[in-house]
Amino acid sequence: MTLLSLSQVGKRFASAQKGGGTQALDRLSFEVPAGQFVSLLGPSGCGKSTALRLAAGLLEPDAGTIAYPQGKPETAFVFQEPTLMPWADTLTNARLPLDLKHIARSEANSRAEESLARVGLKGFERAYPRELSGGMKMRVSLARALVARPRLLLLDEPFAALDEITRNGLGEDLLRLWREDGLTVLFVTHSVAESSYLSQRVLVMTGRPGRIAADIKLPDGRDTRLAQPTIDAQRIIGDALNTAMAA
Amino acid sequence: MKRLLDIALPVTVAVLLLGAWEWAVAHWQVPPYLLPAPSAIAQALASNSASLMQALTATFLITIEGFFGALAAAIALGILFSQSRLIERSLYPYAVILQVTPVVAIAPLILIWVGFERVNLALSLLAGAIAFFPILSNVTLGLKSVDHNLTDLARLYGASRWQLLRNVQLPSALPYLLNGMKTGGVIALIGEVTAEFAAGSGTATGLAWRITESSNRLEIATTFAALALLAALGIAIFAALSLLEWALLRRWHESAISRQS
Numbered sequence: 103m104t105l106l107s108l109s110q111v112g113k114r115f116a117s118a119q120k121g122g123g124t125q126a127l128d129r130l131s132f133e134v135p136a137g138q139f140v141s142l143l144g145p146s147g148c149g150k151s152t153a154l155r156l157a158a159g160l161l162e163p164d165a166g167t168i169a170y171p172q173g174k175p176e177t178a179f180v181f182q183e184p185t186l187m188p189w190a191d192t193l194t195n196a197r198l199p200l201d202l203k204h205i206a207r208s209e210a211n212s213r214a215e216e217s218l219a220r221v222g223l224k225g226f227e228r229a230y231p232r233e234l235s236g237g238m239k240m241r242v243s244l245a246r247a248l249v250a251r252p253r254l255l256l257l258d259e260p261f262a263a264l265d266e267i268t269r270n271g272l273g274e275d276l277l278r279l280w281r282e283d284g285l286t287v288l289f290v291t292h293s294v295a296e297s298s299y300l301s302q303r304v305l306v307m308t309g310r311p312g313r314i315a316a317d318i319k320l321p322d323g324r325d326t327r328l329a330q331p332t333i334d335a336q337r338i339i340g341d342a343l344n345t346a347m348a349a
Numbered sequence: 350m351k352r353l354l355d356i357a358l359p360v361t362v363a364v365l366l367l368g369a370w371e372w373a374v375a376h377w378q379v380p381p382y383l384l385p386a387p388s389a390i391a392q393a394l395a396s397n398s399a400s401l402m403q404a405l406t407a408t409f410l411i412t413i414e415g416f417f418g419a420l421a422a423a424i425a426l427g428i429l430f431s432q433s434r435l436i437e438r439s440l441y442p443y444a445v446i447l448q449v450t451p452v453v454a455i456a457p458l459i460l461i462w463v464g465f466e467r468v469n470l471a472l473s474l475l476a477g478a479i480a481f482f483p484i485l486s487n488v489t490l491g492l493k494s495v496d497h498n499l500t501d502l503a504r505l506y507g508a509s510r511w512q513l514l515r516n517v518q519l520p521s522a523l524p525y526l527l528n529g530m531k532t533g534g535v536i537a538l539i540g541e542v543t544a545e546f547a548a549g550s551g552t553a554t555g556l557a558w559r560i561t562e563s564s565n566r567l568e569i570a571t572t573f574a575a576l577a578l579l580a581a582l583g584i585a586i587f588a589a590l591s592l593l594e595w596a597l598l599r600r601w602h603e604s605a606i607s608r609q610s
Contacts, residue, residue: 160501179505185498188601189520202506230601
């Protein structure tokens, strides 16, 4: 059951110079089945963030089609920065999607509280973003993404700005939330280690213009970051990335 | 302790300066129509207190009227600009022209159009005209300085223009607006005084008129007293707007947060 399908998608960004501009994506095609955790892996500037924004409907493709065979799913987006409203407390931030959807305040509040509790932020409802650490802010961002009960969760290098310990903790949380909610996850990253542990499938991208160089289904048994299957997966992904970059 | 010094030091300077002034006037026997002693100014303030307070109130009310008018107009136009690039490009140059034209130069026209029988309204308009632009430019900048990812997020959840404005754009423009209000509030007073001078005696009853009148009569001590009240009014406006800024931003904005060391 395919949830999201990109077919022959092209996207060009104009530039100020005459005749300039970059072909960010050219004839990009891939499908994401419902419930899968897919990583989109590639070097900076390969167009993976553009692909994610297209999947979210935040950008329109110049060519090709983006389809949702089961209808447009409720979609949540997590950016590299926490992207919180600095003037609002944690609860109000987590509640934003529900406020925009005109959900009654009392229900919105209880759902936002529940969502914050799920990412370990119970008791921080009244804190302001500036009072939170980087990792906690990212947790608020995750809670906000989950509050509208999405089917499709799009993440754009969400942990890239965090230290390794915080990053690993958030990775565990993300895996747990994915399992609990039966989410479909499209996870943009440039970390081989992260993709090898978190995802079921890795799409390796190369840039200018961006296209899929390898589609790797990862074996089971990657229960910890240091389990042998996880290490093996890292090698497979790393090799595919090197081959793609050399080509 | 630090706060105490912040108050004690300027007060000491004031006492020293006033003392030196008092002494110098007595020592060189400076005539009071050139430079009255601080004690004479205090006396003038006390003996004219009723009429000076009346003038202060008039100046204050006219300034505040102009300021709030400018505030409402600037916010409305700023929001309009944020909704339509076309409107912004069409109208912004005229806002700039309004700003770069000295208020004294348009004062006679405004006074004639509004009529001398409604001189206070004309003065309000002139005070507002000068306060308008700094508020407008700050609001416009603030409404544009929204985190683009937040805007995208709102779009993803199907936010309407109104929701985007209320939930995202207006709150993020608030620090800019408050900054514009501080500038606008102080120069509204400058505009009001300038306009009063331009209006001449007429029916004007504010502090600027008291300054003109007393200096014409060589009652320089009263001139100084009126001047001191004007300065105090300016400080009060600035302090009130700074307090408002602090109260609204203290929980979240970097500018209002005192770092603990």
